[in-house]
Amino acid sequence: MGEAALAAVGRERRVVLTMPVFSGVYNIVSQSDLIAIIPHQLAKRMAPRAGFEIYEPPMPIARVQICMVWHKRADATPAHRWLREQIATLMAPLDDDGAGAARQS
Incomplete structure (x- = not known):
């Protein structure tokens, strides 16, 4: 997520650990001297509970797009559409930016 932003300012990441979920990341960061880039909305919600500080990154970071994908055979299935x-x-x-509705195709 931050590699390109760091490269643009002549820096690179030093990866100490990787985790499959953000909850593991903020729990580790809150108990160490490590830093991490996590979604801002998650950080705002979890900082008071986990006890970490939030800082804006010193360089611009591209937004990450989250999308849903599904097989075309499930497109018209009522239960799948509902989900x-x-x-x-x-x-x-x-x-x-408030544009949050996922496009249904």
Whole structure:
């Protein structure tokens, strides 16, 4: 997520560990001298609970797009459509610019 931004200012990451979920990342960071780049909405929500500070990165970082994908045979399935709508509704508040509705194709 931050490699290109760091490269643009002549720096590179020094990876100490990798984790498959952000909750592991903020828990480790809150108990160490490490830093991490995590989604801002998640950081705002978890900082008071996990006890870490939030700082803006010193360089611009490209936004990450999160999208849903599914097989075309599930496109018209009512249960699958309902699930996609639920996910889009739950994720919409995390979209900073308010465009959060997922496109249904």
